[in-house]
Amino acid sequence: MTRVLVAYGSSEGQTAAVAERIADVLESDGHEPTLVDLGHSSADLESAEYDGAIVGASIHAGAHQRYVAEFVRDHRETLNRLPSAFYSVSLSAASEDEESQAAAEELLEGFLEETGWDPDGTLSVAGALRYSEYGLLKRFMMRRIASEESGDTDTSRDYEYTDWGDVESFAREFSTLVT
Numbered sequence: 001m002t003r004v005l006v007a008y009g010s011s012e013g014q015t016a017a018v019a020e021r022i023a024d025v026l027e028s029d030g031h032e033p034t035l036v037d038l039g040h041s042s043a044d045l046e047s048a049e050y051d052g053a054i055v056g057a058s059i060h061a062g063a064h065q066r067y068v069a070e071f072v073r074d075h076r077e078t079l080n081r082l083p084s085a086f087y088s089v090s091l092s093a094a095s096e097d098e099e100s101q102a103a104a105e106e107l108l109e110g111f112l113e114e115t116g117w118d119p120d121g122t123l124s125v126a127g128a129l130r131y132s133e134y135g136l137l138k139r140f141m142m143r144r145i146a147s148e149e150s151g152d153t154d155t156s157r158d159y160e161y162t163d164w165g166d167v168e169s170f171a172r173e174f175s176t177l178v179t
């Protein structure tokens, strides 16, 4: 059985939900995933003898979580040696505007350049708008951003844009890499 680290940073929970779906797919393919929320604990990538690693982060104010970048930088040699993949969750990836989607891809590429990581696979995936969980200021700010992008501005409900089919294909592809 192959052991796969599924480590992530998530500010409002969507990247965590994606990590859980990836872990479900890996498990159903016969692997042994270990989920680690890098915001709360560190993953012992060096000594735990993982056979592969998937790392995820979300974009806030034009950048991925700094602690995820630090984790990747600290472990880049191992990540570059093992089968590995990175996914980035954002609202830009949900946009119908090609420029916004390209901006999300650029941030993903920038993250890899900045950390010195060359993963086998990448995915830029749409996240969620969780108006009900934002404080007043954040709700106002996100509503303004959504309105600029012709997105959803009814703050009385939440919106999920994640394409779970894409997430599952990404996980399945990785699964074949570590088999």
Ligand SMILES: Cc1cc2nc3c(=O)[nH]c(=O)nc-3n(C[C@H](O)[C@H](O)[C@H](O)COP(=O)(O)O)c2cc1C
Pocket (backbone or CB within 6 Å): 009, 010, 011, 012, 013, 014, 015, 016, 058, 059, 060, 061, 062, 063, 089, 090, 091, 092, 093, 104, 126, 127, 128, 129, 130, 138, 142
């Ligand atoms: C305060 C705030 C700032 C955000 N900034 C960006 C941004 O600059 N670009 C973008 O594409 N998405 C942005 N988003 C959208 C998030 O990437 C999206 O909500 C994602 O689902 C968050 O994932 P998480 O729940 O794992 O943190 C922002 C969201 C919040 C709440």
